[in-house]
Amino acid sequence: xxxxxxxxxxxxxxxxxxxxxxxxxxxxxxxxxxxxxxxxxxxxxxxxxxxxxxxxxxxxxxxxxxxxxxxxxxxxxxxxxxxxxxxxxxxxxxxxxxxxxxxxxxxxxxxxxxxxxxxxxxxxxxxxxxxxxxxxxxxxxxxxxxxxxxxxxxxxxxxxxxxxxxxxxxxxxxxxxxxxxxxxxxxxxxxxxxxxxxxxxxxxxxxxxxxx
Amino acid sequence: xxxxxxxxxxxxxxxxxxxxxxxxxxxxxxxxxxxxxxxxxxxxxxxxxxxxxxxxxxxxxxxxxxxxxxxxxxxxxxxxxxxxxxxxxxxxxxxxxxxxxxxxxxxxxxxxxxxxxxxxxxxxxxxxxxxxxxxxxxxxxxxxxxxxxxxxxxxxxxxxxxxxxxxxxxxxxxxxxxxxxxxxxxxxxxxxxxxxxxxxxxxxxxxxxxxxxxxxxxxxxxxxxxxxxxxxxxxxxxxxxxxxxxxxxxxxxxxxxxxxxxxxxxxxxxxxxxxxxxxxxxxxxxxxxxxxxxxxxxxxxxxxxxxxxxxxxxxxxxxxxxxxxxxxxxxxxxxxxxxxxxxxxxxxxxxxxxxxxxxxxxxxxxxxxxxxxxxxxxxxxxxxxxxxxx
Numbered sequence: 001x002x003x004x005x006x007x008x009x010x011x012x013x014x015x016x017x018x019x020x021x022x023x024x025x026x027x028x029x030x031x032x033x034x035x036x037x038x039x040x041x042x043x044x045x046x047x048x049x050x051x052x053x054x055x056x057x058x059x060x061x062x063x064x065x066x067x068x069x070x071x072x073x074x075x076x077x078x079x080x081x082x083x084x085x086x087x088x089x090x091x092x093x094x095x096x097x098x099x100x101x102x103x104x105x106x107x108x109x110x111x112x113x114x115x116x117x118x119x120x121x122x123x124x125x126x127x128x129x130x131x132x133x134x135x136x137x138x139x140x141x142x143x144x145x146x147x148x149x150x151x152x153x154x155x156x157x158x159x160x161x162x163x164x165x166x167x168x169x170x171x172x173x174x175x176x177x178x179x180x181x182x183x184x185x186x187x188x189x190x191x192x193x194x195x196x197x198x199x200x201x202x203x204x205x206x207x208x209x210x211x212x
Numbered sequence: 213x214x215x216x217x218x219x220x221x222x223x224x225x226x227x228x229x230x231x232x233x234x235x236x237x238x239x240x241x242x243x244x245x246x247x248x249x250x251x252x253x254x255x256x257x258x259x260x261x262x263x264x265x266x267x268x269x270x271x272x273x274x275x276x277x278x279x280x281x282x283x284x285x286x287x288x289x290x291x292x293x294x295x296x297x298x299x300x301x302x303x304x305x306x307x308x309x310x311x312x313x314x315x316x317x318x319x320x321x322x323x324x325x326x327x328x329x330x331x332x333x334x335x336x337x338x339x340x341x342x343x344x345x346x347x348x349x350x351x352x353x354x355x356x357x358x359x360x361x362x363x364x365x366x367x368x369x370x371x372x373x374x375x376x377x378x379x380x381x382x383x384x385x386x387x388x389x390x391x392x393x394x395x396x397x398x399x400x401x402x403x404x405x406x407x408x409x410x411x412x413x414x415x416x417x418x419x420x421x422x423x424x425x426x427x428x429x430x431x432x433x434x435x436x437x438x439x440x441x442x443x444x445x446x447x448x449x450x451x452x453x454x455x456x457x458x459x460x461x462x463x464x465x466x467x468x469x470x471x472x473x474x475x476x477x478x479x480x481x482x483x484x485x486x487x488x489x490x491x492x493x494x495x496x497x498x499x500x501x502x503x504x505x506x507x508x509x510x511x512x513x514x515x516x517x518x519x520x521x522x523x524x525x526x527x528x529x530x531x532x533x534x535x536x537x538x539x540x541x542x543x544x545x546x547x548x549x550x551x552x553x554x555x556x557x558x559x560x561x562x563x564x565x566x567x568x569x570x571x572x573x574x575x576x577x578x579x580x581x582x583x584x585x586x587x588x589x590x591x592x593x594x595x596x597x598x599x600x601x602x
Contacts, residue, residue: 049447049466052421052444052445052447052466052467053444053447053466053467058486059466102579107512107515107541107542107579108513110512110542110578110579111465111494111495111497111512111513111542112448112465112466112495114315114329114512114542114544114578115315115329115356115358115373115374116358116373116404116418116448116450116465116497116544117404117418117448117450117465117466
């Protein structure tokens with residue numbers, strides 16, 4: 001009797017694991033988020049505007065042209081990514097030590113993600129403390145969902161992993177700062193929901209930096 | 213017993229007043245000060261003299277843009293702390309404008325209405341007194357106010373992308389109604405920009421990639437604007453404005469150009485395109501038209517304010533200039549005012565900018581500490597540069 005029960009349980013486990021969920025007719029009716037999480041790259045993702053302007057890259061990457069007006073701060077290999085984004089003169093001037101000021105890469109994101117073209121990251125569920133001025137505190141009920149950007153990666157070894165270790169995990173820290181691209185990949189290479197660099201299942205992404 | 217205490221107290225005071233008259237004078241002075249200062253709110257120091265930080269424009273024969281910088285420095289500093297409290301607890305600096313993340317802006321008489329996404333609320337700044345407070349009905353707060361429009365009917369329309377509706381308020385901020393297409397089961401309607409002409413409210417629908425229209429008289433939704441057959445389609449209409457001739461300007465943040473539809477309903481050649489050359493855009497957000505016909509466009513990607521003439525020819529790009537002006541961080545909305553539009557900031561006796569600006573432009577910055585930037589327009593040959601009586 002015990003043998004029969006054991007065999008039945010084993011068979012159930014085997015057949016259950018082998019079920020092909022991909023061929024389920026319900027998958028066709030899944031939301032866009034589920035479908036996009038199984039694709040990677042820009043094409044087919046939320047940043048794919050090729051259906052509108054015929055070019056999947058042009059919306060964010062302006063073609064290389066020589067800047068006409070003088071650049072206040074000459075870009076260098078450490079300040080500009082290899083594939084040039086908007087090379088805007090004087091962007092480094094917005095960096096104010098000790099204040100929440102987003103960097104150039106985050107400004108690119110915020111150009112759309114300010115509630116206009118795309119979901120807002122200011123004052124919404126993914127509140128951005130970069131918009132907080134001195135003396136203005138974010139509402140307490142939203143504080144657990146906030147994450148600051150434009151701040152230097154903390155050097156407290158008791159609370160945060162070493163910066164070199166974090167970068168090795170695939171977390172980008174442009175100029176040693178936490179920016180939007182630290183957690184999000186606009187190119188959706190990993191194909192994770194919400195364009196995360198890696199899955200945040202069981203807070204794996206958070207724990208890449210935070211020591212808990 | 214009580215009578216005796218009272219008599220002794222009176223004798224004590226009279227005796228002290230005879231011997232220490234200066235103490236009595238001091239007490240009398242304090243009493244007057246208390247009576248005078250209780251409940252009084254004082255104003256801050258006089259605003260600084262108007263002085264342009266930088267001037268943009270190619271030559272004297274075309275319009276030039278003067279950068280005056282932070283609008284807050286020209287607005288009276290309202291200090292809500294009573295003088296008595298300042299006397300008792302020490303002086304307190306008047307707070308700045310109550311703005312966190314400014315988006316859409318509009319002018320309602322002497323009130324500058326600012327969509328503050330960080331609050332979120334519609335903040336009303338009284339430019340004559342400097343007092344700023346939450347303007348709209350607190351029971352009907354917007355969730356993500358992006359654009360605001362003062363209609364010809366006197367009502368104030370606020371586009372909210374999170375509520376997916378246009379909130380309508382009265383002139384005093386009381387909530388009137390919420391506009392959204394009823395036949396929209398997918399809830400794709402996302403209003404991001406507003407304009408009004410001939411009793412029709414034009415709404416830039418970011419969710420459905422089109423411009424919707426609402427007839428205020430019949431209170432019904434009209435057919436959306438037809439798409440251009442030849443040109444690229446509208447993707448993200450983040451800015452709407454009408455010229456004096458009735459041409460509709462549509463700033464498209466994704467297509468990086470300003471679409472134009474004439475009063476006859478025919479599409480015209482768009483202004484600009486994606487790129488970094490003069491007159492090209494990266495992320496145009498909002499468009500406005502000055503009384504003289506200048507077309508102003510804010511570009512969040514280039515952190516600039518573009519100015520074009522009435523025909524769409526590029527005139528100037530207002531951006532940071534080293535050692536003169538730190539520029540914009542994330543410019544969002546733009547508001548154009550006539551020459552007398554800011555008279556409440558410069559009553560008789562206050563210094564005025566020389567030469568007098570023919571028109572005014574206010575640009576909101578969502579992320580910078582300077583939320584509102586003021587620019588003056590200097591027209592060629594002093595055109596339109598007359599000062600209206602305050």
